[in-house]
Amino acid sequence: MTPTIGVFDSGFGGLTVLRELLHLVPNARYLYLGDTARLPYGSKSRETIVRYALSSARFLQEQGAELLVIACNTATALALEELQAALPIPVIGVVDPGTRAAARACPPATNGEQAGILVLATQATVESHAYARSCQSVGLHATEKACPLLVPLVEEGWVPNHSEADTSVVTSQVLRIYLREALEHMPSARAVLLGCTHYPLLRQAIERTLTDLQHPVPVIDSAEATAEAVASQLAASANYGHATAAGCEFFATDSVEKFARLGTRFLGQPVKDVHLIDLGG
Amino acid sequence: MTPTIGVFDSGFGGLTVLRELLHLVPNARYLYLGDTARLPYGSKSRETIVRYALSSARFLQEQGAELLVIACNTATALALEELQAALPIPVIGVVDPGTRAAARACPPATNGEQAGILVLATQATVESHAYARSCQSVGLHATEKACPLLVPLVEEGWVPNHSEADTSVVTSQVLRIYLREALEHMPSARAVLLGCTHYPLLRQAIERTLTDLQHPVPVIDSAEATAEAVASQLAASANYGHATAAGCEFFATDSVEKFARLGTRFLGQPVKDVHLIDLGG
Numbered sequence: 055m056t057p058t059i060g061v062f063d064s065g066f067g068g069l070t071v072l073r074e075l076l077h078l079v080p081n082a083r084y085l086y087l088g089d090t091a092r093l094p095y096g097s098k099s100r101e102t103i104v105r106y107a108l109s110s111a112r113f114l115q116e117q118g119a120e121l122l123v124i125a126c127n128t129a130t131a132l133a134l135e136e137l138q139a140a141l142p143i144p145v146i147g148v149v150d151p152g153t154r155a156a157a158r159a160c161p162p163a164t165n166g167e168q169a170g171i172l173v174l175a176t177q178a179t180v181e182s183h184a185y186a187r188s189c190q191s192v193g194l195h196a197t198e199k200a201c202p203l204l205v206p207l208v209e210e211g212w213v214p215n216h217s218e219a220d221t222s223v224v225t226s227q228v229l230r231i232y233l234r235e236a237l238e239h240m241p242s243a244r245a246v247l248l249g250c251t252h253y254p255l256l257r258q259a260i261e262r263t264l265t266d267l268q269h270p271v272p273v274i275d276s277a278e279a280t281a282e283a284v285a286s287q288l289a290a291s292a293n294y295g296h297a298t299a300a301g302c303e304f305f306a307t308d309s310v311e312k313f314a315r316l317g318t319r320f321l322g323q324p325v326k327d328v329h330l331i332d333l334g335g
Numbered sequence: 336m337t338p339t340i341g342v343f344d345s346g347f348g349g350l351t352v353l354r355e356l357l358h359l360v361p362n363a364r365y366l367y368l369g370d371t372a373r374l375p376y377g378s379k380s381r382e383t384i385v386r387y388a389l390s391s392a393r394f395l396q397e398q399g400a401e402l403l404v405i406a407c408n409t410a411t412a413l414a415l416e417e418l419q420a421a422l423p424i425p426v427i428g429v430v431d432p433g434t435r436a437a438a439r440a441c442p443p444a445t446n447g448e449q450a451g452i453l454v455l456a457t458q459a460t461v462e463s464h465a466y467a468r469s470c471q472s473v474g475l476h477a478t479e480k481a482c483p484l485l486v487p488l489v490e491e492g493w494v495p496n497h498s499e500a501d502t503s504v505v506t507s508q509v510l511r512i513y514l515r516e517a518l519e520h521m522p523s524a525r526a527v528l529l530g531c532t533h534y535p536l537l538r539q540a541i542e543r544t545l546t547d548l549q550h551p552v553p554v555i556d557s558a559e560a561t562a563e564a565v566a567s568q569l570a571a572s573a574n575y576g577h578a579t580a581a582g583c584e585f586f587a588t589d590s591v592e593k594f595a596r597l598g599t600r601f602l603g604q605p606v607k608d609v610h611l612i613d614l615g616g
Contacts, residue, residue: 099590309380
């Protein structure tokens with residue numbers, strides 16, 4: 055039987071998680087919801103984020119999702135427990151898979167000292183300290199750094215490439231400011247964890263900036279680790295032994311044209327068949 | 336009798352309009368609503384913006400507003416007509432007052448040729464072409480330029496001052512990129528009109544960038560002109576001849592703490608007594 059997997063994000067960033075899911079768990083039917091009329095979540099309060107996440111998650115369950123992936127760090131950090139309590143289906147977030155990936159990359163020092171990692175995330179995710187708690191549980195010490203400009207820079211398409219475009223220079227400077235501030239708080243950081251699903255589009259620029267700052271450490275994102283967590287969950291359900299690929303369906307709460315256009319950049323393949331829905335916002 | 340004036344914005348930018356209103360029309364009671372749970376409007380579709388603006392405007396009318404100021408360029412550009420049709424009270428937007436101020440600053444050339452002005456605004460405002468139409472009606476020719484990064488930069492507090500801080504350098508570079516692109520389309524621009532209520536916080540930086548680009552023209556914002564339009568509307572109502580100042584009350588749809596903190600920067604005086612409301616989003 056083919057499982058139906060709901061994937062939810064405030065906007066487009068969760069498509070970087072869907073991309074890994076399509077690679078690692080191709081034999082499923084995917085329902086992706088971007089709550090684009092109410093994005094961004096990252097600058098808003100816990101109460102508002104919980105309310106938005108609950109209505110989005112319920113919509114996907116009503117559409118038939120048997121497993122829900124919260125492909126949004128902010129919604130995971132602020133609302134995972136509420137979502138798990140409210141829904142009768144398994145709910146998997148991106149925070150714990152990300153920190154497990156970081157733990158694999160940074161084993162404890164031989165003297166038993168905890169490795170320190172740097173988590174880049176939205177304001178709301180940082181203020182929740184969800185990553186600090188999750189890291190602690192796997193023996194890592196985390197410094198959390200809010201990077202509010204990275205999401206708008208990615209959405210504006212000012213993603214540095216190897217050219218010397220002025221727009222690339224701006225994003226590189228913003229990264230330099232954020233990373234330098236963060237490394238001042240944790241000069242011994244052994245890895246950088248991307249705590250927002252927009253940031254994988256800046257991975258190479260972040261790696262270059264770390265090298266420029268003479269701090270070349272691994273950069274880890276939670277998309278692949280989250281896809282692995284979904285695969286494990288499905289493997290544990292014998293029902294899904296002989297599933298077949300059944301494609302993706304997309305839902306958005308704001309302009310479907312914009313979703314298809316921006317989404318293609320995040321998914322790495324064309325986004326088609328986007329349905330406009332109203333969650334009452 | 337003291338008039339009650341409702342002032343509405345998606346967030347904080349409208350406080351730059353309220354600041355001018357308090358200066359020019361001090362003898363009124365003000366109700367300010369920032370729809371912070373659903374901001375920003377500037378990157379969203381017409382349908383979503385109209386829906387959000389209507390619910391916000393109705394709230395202020397229910398609270399007793401006798402005159403409504405749409406202190407948000409995006410909501411004015413996309414929803415002014417719908418708001419005027421739906422509400423039984425006068426509704427004043429920021430677009431027409433802004434273009435009238437631009438027309439005063441840029442009279443037609445002696446050969447009768449229309450003066451060209453550059454309008455900086457959000458993506459949604461630019462796509463609506465509300466400024467192009469409004470400018471045309473007062474004999475100006477407009478080039479509209481979307482500047483999506485300016486709102487997040489202002490909200491991050493990276494506002495250039497006379498210091499050489501790295502953050503100031505980033506914002507100056509972003510302004511240089513946007514203004515250079517815009518001036519390539521309109522090398523003869525005789526003024527720059529700030530078509531977003533966040534941008535007055537960048538006025539000096541915009542003036543400096545124009546000078547650097549060897550294009551030092553006047554920079555005009557609609558806040559003062561909008562306050563003048565409100566004063567005229569009230570003067571036309573004999574009822575309000577002997578009004579007394581009655582203060583401001585603030586409403587927000589997301590965190591009241593954040594509203595008070597960020598709002599103080601926009602209003603130029605402390606923002607107190609913020610009430611959290613739910614518009615059902």
